[in-house]
Amino acid sequence: MRPFPCPPRCLAVLTAALLLGGCASLSPDGGFEAIQSAARSHLQKDVVWSRDEAAHPHIQSRIDALLAQPLSADAAVQIALLNNPGLQAAFNTLGIAEADWVAAQRLPNPGISIGRLTRGSEVEWERSLHLNLARLLTLPLRAxxxxxxxxxxxxxxxxxxxxxxxxxxxxxxxxVAAVQAAQYRQQALDAAGAGAELARRMAQVGNWSRLKQAREQSFYADAALEVARSEQVRLQTRERLIRLMGLANADALQLPPRLPDLPAALPALPDVEQQAMASRLDLQMTRLQAEALAKNLGLTRRTRFVNVLELGVVNNGSNEEPQQRGYEISFELPLFDWGQTRVAAAESRYRQALERARESAVNARSEVREAYAMQHSQYAVARHLRDEVVPLKKRISDENLLRYNGMLIGVFELLADARSQIATVNAAIDAQRDFWLAEADLRMALLGTPGKTVAPTSVSSAPAAATGGH
Structure with missing residues (x-):
């Protein structure tokens, strides 16, 4: 029996496949160390993959310690990275991807077939061992x-x-901004309530017209509506934070009463576009996808004519004839499908990946410029309100208080001024909140795909802004 001929290149591929398949095994951590290192490098935070049940009490004790005091932004992020169930579910895709990689490095399982044939008194046993030769030859490429x-x-x-x-x-x-805004809107409601009560009493004794009383009552009704809406925003934002942190007990969350102060100055980022192009993970991911599709295109072109190729060893035994040994090769004849469709689809996917990579690069530059400009503009607005507008309103309020003590203005003018001051403080809170949101957007724009921040719905300040008419 002549041996099956195999060229030197075929032998080299088979040898590499055997070596590759012999050493493939799953890693102890599934490659999670790289994710932990990235979290420490970019966020200065810890991230865990809670596959080990024994580690759960330690994680829970750390979460409880962070929740035992009023929450900070860094503490909220750390709890989310330790406890968010959606993130833990996503980590299992790493285990799936590693299993696929290890499986691609291992030799394909052989197939065994056994047949029993009879012809009169003759009984023939047919035994064959098959190996997917096409998969074996392309094992390094698939790996x-x-x-x-x-x-x-x-x-x-x-x-x-x-x-x-x-x-x-x-x-x-x-x-936190919703909590702080709700507190100030409650103050506006108290001021409007005092004015409405005073107007009611003065109208009873005939010292106030029904129109002026109705106007004060309208201010009070609008302020009550603002408080109800601000309470809705406070509840919605709190629950969203609880969901992201993966907390089952909402009562464990303690939020501070006010936002952090604005920084004294913003750090300069002169090469913000270049920094984003070098560090954005979504761009690195699109490049990896394009490389993988390019290799897949090469594999598709190599195997376009041979879709199924099997090498088999045959051993036939009979009770009357000598034993038969040999081999067989089976493959699919490309009579109707020459593989053009597979190659065309692979080429289209590769070109699609290239265009998406180019689109991601263009968008990355624009997004980081936008995020950088928004951070600086929101910082300027928040500082202007904090350093100019709010102090000016307070100075006006102090002067009106002196005039009221001197009986130069009435109590309704004083209450209207208080409502105006509270509206300005609410605007300052919103601007401070928008700055911190813009700062978070810039961080994400420098590292990955930015998510467009949708600010919580702000309730109107119409009754608080009304100052005249008394």
Missing amino acids: GIEQRLYEQTRHMLVLDVLRLAADTRRAYYAA
Whole structure:
């Protein structure tokens, strides 16, 4: 029996496949160390993959310690990275990708077939061992593709970690701003209530017209509506933060009464576009995807004519004839499908990945410029309100108080001025909140795909802004 001929290149590929398949095994941590390192580098935070049940009490004790005091933005982000169930579910895609990579490195399982044939008194046993030769020959290429997909999955999970951190930071600032705004709107309601009660009493004794009384009562009704709406915003933002942090008990969350102060100055970022192009993980991920599709295109072109190729060893035994040994090769004849469709689809996917990579680069430059400009503009607005408008309103209020003590103005003018001052403070709170949201957007724009911040719905300040008419 002549041996099956195999050229030197075929032998080299088979040898590499055997070596590659012999050493493939799952890693102890599933490649999670790279995600932990990225979280420490970009966020200075810890992230865990809670596969080990024994680690759960330690994680829970750390979360309880962070919740035992009024929450900060960094503490909220840390709890979310430790406790968010959606993130923990996403981490399992890393295990799936690693399993696919290891499976692609291992030799294909052989197939065994056994047949029993009879012819009169003759009984013939047919035994054959089959091996998918096409998969064996392309094993190094497939392993390289799965490795790049594994790396792409790891980059995607790092991006998920950064996105969760940014979303949690935004939700924290929105929730704290809603608490602070609700407090000031309650003060506006108290001022409007005092004015409405005083107008009612004066109207009873005939010293106040029904029109003026109705106007004060309208201010009070509008202020009560603002308080109800602000309470809705406070509840919505608080619950969103709780969901991102993965907390089952909402009562455990303690928010501070006010937002953090504005920084003294903003750090300069002269090369913000270049920094984003070098560090954005979504761009790295699109590059990896394009590389994987390029390798896949090469594999598709190599195997376009041979879709199924099997090498088999045959051993036939009979009770009357000598035993038969040999081999067989089976393959699919490309009579109707010459593989053009597979190659065309692979080429289209590759060109699509290239265009998406170019689109991501263009969008990244624009997004980081927009986020940088928004951070500086929101900072300027918040500082202007804090340093100019609010002190000016307070000075006006102090002067009106002196005039009221000197009986130069009435109590209704004083109450209207108080409402105006509270409206200005509410505007300052909104501007301070918008700055911190813009700051979180800039962080994400420098590291990955930015999420457009949608500020919580602000209730109107019409009754608080009304100052005249008395």
